[in-house]
Each structure stands twice: as structure tokens, then as C-alpha cells.
Amino acid sequence: MISKERVFAAVRWREVDCIPVFANKSPMGPALIGKKLNRDFFLSAESMTKSELALFEAVDDDVICLNLAPAIQDVLGARLLWPENDHPQFEAPTVFSIDDVRALEGRLELNRVLKNDFIQALLETTRFVKTQIGESVVLEVNSYGVFNFAARLMGIEGLMSATIRDKDLVRRICDVIADLQVALAEPFVEAGATLLSIGDGMSSPSCISPKIYGELALPYLSKTIQGFKRTGALTLYHPCGGEYPIIDQVGSTGADILYFSELVDLDVAQKIFVRRFAVAGGVDPANTLYMGDVHTVDQRLKETIGKLKHKTGVIIQPGCGLSPNIPIENLQEMVRATRRYSADMRR
Numbered sequence: 001m002i003s004k005e006r007v008f009a010a011v012r013w014r015e016v017d018c019i020p021v022f023a024n025k026s027p028m029g030p031a032l033i034g035k036k037l038n039r040d041f042f043l044s045a046e047s048m049t050k051s052e053l054a055l056f057e058a059v060d061d062d063v064i065c066l067n068l069a070p071a072i073q074d075v076l077g078a079r080l081l082w083p084e085n086d087h088p089q090f091e092a093p094t095v096f097s098i099d100d101v102r103a104l105e106g107r108l109e110l111n112r113v114l115k116n117d118f119i120q121a122l123l124e125t126t127r128f129v130k131t132q133i134g135e136s137v138v139l140e141v142n143s144y145g146v147f148n149f150a151a152r153l154m155g156i157e158g159l160m161s162a163t164i165r166d167k168d169l170v171r172r173i174c175d176v177i178a179d180l181q182v183a184l185a186e187p188f189v190e191a192g193a194t195l196l197s198i199g200d201g202m203s204s205p206s207c208i209s210p211k212i213y214g215e216l217a218l219p220y221l222s223k224t225i226q227g228f229k230r231t232g233a234l235t236l237y238h239p240c241g242g243e244y245p246i247i248d249q250v251g252s253t254g255a256d257i258l259y260f261s262e263l264v265d266l267d268v269a270q271k272i273f274v275r276r277f278a279v280a281g282g283v284d285p286a287n288t289l290y291m292g293d294v295h296t297v298d299q300r301l302k303e304t305i306g307k308l309k310h311k312t313g314v315i316i317q318p319g320c321g322l323s324p325n326i327p328i329e330n331l332q333e334m335v336r337a338t339r340r341y342s343a344d345m346r347r
């Protein structure tokens with residue numbers, strides 16, 4: 001099977017030759033081509049393309065993933081700190097009231113957004129990568145969900161207190177963010193994206209209650225995913241953090257792939273969503289990939305795959321985004337071990 005066929009078959013619960021792997025390898029790319037993960041990197045289509053293609057050759061997993069979150073934060077006017085070699089961090093809030101959201105909305109007309117330097121660089125990267133890989137590999141464009149972006153605009157404290165004291169402000173800002181994400185989906189799919197994904201730790205049970213999640217986050221996460229689906233792309237949603245208390249709600253986003261942190265057992269998730277959704281996850285980023293060696297990775301994958309009831313409907317993936325200092329050998333072993341232990345599964 002070619003890689004893209006394997007992923008599509010797994011998502012549709014059809015027969016696969018082995019379980020697909022998404023390695024979350026992007027943060028290791030800049031070092032591989034002698035660059036740093038910084039502002040300049042996200043503004044250079046040439047660096048991002050080189051980095052992703054070099055990584056794909058080195059790790060050989062089943063997806064190439066481009067990161068849209070920094071570009072959207074820039075479009076939203078978030079105040080960011082750029083570390084020397086890491087993803088941008090929140091610096092200070094820029095949105096305090098509904099008036100601020102209204103002013104923001106006025107600046108988000110699509111033609112204007114498409115002229116943003118970060119957006120242009122990533123659209124160009126999508127086209128370059130697509131030209132190189134053709135139809136052989138899934139090309140993912142990954143971003144945050146509405147609460148993660150809202151936290152970048154209001155600050156975590158501002159957002160968390162607004163979920164109790166100013167629910168209209170939260171609804172309004174999430175709605176504007178979801179509309180922006182949906183508007184950007186079409187240009188990225190036209191440029192070559194085949195999978196659109198969001199991760200939203202700020203609305204996970206590690207930050208808000210399942211009740212507030214259902215009331216304030218889920219409607220807008222669903223709006224984003226449903227908008228993505230209208231482009232015809234596959235969709236993935238990562239609830240990111242202690243997801244069992246909301247596991248009865250996440251399916252209503254309609255995302256094709258529900259991608260869980262390592263706090264959810266992949267075999268349990270697969271049983272819950274059997275033949276309805278594909279599930280992804282199963283690898284602990286800290287204990288297995290960062291602290292472990294190739295032997296640890298091999299053993300953990302053997303255990304995780306051994307517990308799965310079905311060979312399809314599942315993707316092996318680290319439980320969250322990775323830091324740039326994870327040894328690349330561990331990612332390579334995760335891919336090899338997944339293929340080794342899943343190829344002979346009968347079920």
C-alpha cells in the first residue's frame with residue numbers, strides 16, 4: 001500500500017497492510033537542515049519545505065505536517081515572544097472586551113488575511129511540498145482550536161475567568177476565530193492539503209469542566225471541523241489533555257480522526273469509537289520518546305499494539321506535540337516498531 005492509501009483505509013475502517021504512524025516530527029526539522037525554529041523559519045517557504053522533506057526522508061512515517069498556528073496568531077494580532085529555538089510564546093493580552101473582538105473581526109477579511117507574510121509563506125510551502133510528494137503521502141495542515149487561540153489573545157487567566165464571568169465574550173471570540181479558520185481551509189486545500197487538524201488543550205478537562213466545554217468550546221470546535229469538512233479534506237481533532245471526562249462529547253465535532261493524549265488508552269478509545277471514528281495516539285512523548293531509548297520505544301509499541309482489538313481504525317501517534325530535543329532515532333524506531341508489530345496482525 002502507498003502511504004496515503006494506508007491512512008485513508010485506516011480512517012474508513014477498511015483493511016490495511018499495517019497501522020499508519022504520524023510521528024509529530026516537524027519541530028526536529030530546522031536542526032536537520034542547519035536552521036533554528038524561529039520567526040525567520042516560519043517566514044521562509046524554502047526552509048519549511050526543505051525541513052519537511054528532509055524529515056520525511058529521515059523518519060519515513062505516513063504524513064507530512066505543516067504548522068499554521070504561528071501564522072494565525074500573527075493574523076489575529078497576538079503579542080508573541082519568539083524564543084531562540086522554539087515555538088512562539090504568549091507575551092501579553094490584546095483582547096479584553098467585545099469591542100476589541102469587533103475591531104479584530106474588522107481586520108479579518110479573507111483577501112487581507114491572505115496577504116499576511118506568514119500565511120503566504122505557508123501556502124507556498126504547501127504548494128512546494130505537494131509538487132514533490134504528489135498523491136503518495138497525506139499532507140496535513142495543523143492548527144490550534146478556538147480556545148488555544150483565544151488564550152493567546154486574552155491570556156490564560158483572562159480566558160478562564162471569562163468562561164465564568166463573561167460567557168458572551170468567550171462565545172464571540174471563539175466564533176470569530178472559527179470563521180477565520182474555516183475561511184482559510186479552502187485556500188490550503190487548493191494548495192494541496194489533504195488533512196486539516198486542530199489541537200485544543202485550553203478546552204480540555206485539564207483547564208475547564210466538561211460542562212463548560214460542552215457549552216462554550218464544543219460548538220465552535222464543531223463549527224471549525226464542519227467547515228473543514230466542506231472542503232472535502234480529512235479532519236482530525238486533538239482534545240489534548242486528560243480527555244476521559246469529555247470522551248462522550250468529542251465525537252460530536254464530527255472529526256474523522258480523534259487524536260488523544262497518552263492519558264487515554266488507545267485500545268479503549270478504539271473500542272469506544274469502533275467503526276464510527278478512527279482514533280490516534282498511544283505513545284507517551286515524555287516517558288517513552290524523550291526519556292527512553294530505542295529499546296524502550298520498541299517495548300512500549302509492542303505493548304500498545306498488542307492490546308489493540310483491530311488493526312484498522314487506528315493511527316499510532318505521540319500523545320502531543322513534541323519538543324525539538326527529542327532524539328530522532330526514537331521517532332524512527334516508533335515507525336519501524338509500529339510496522340513490525342502491526343504487519344502480522346490478523347484482526
Ligand SMILES: [Zn+2]
Nearest residue numbers: 240319320321
Ligand atoms: Zn496535545
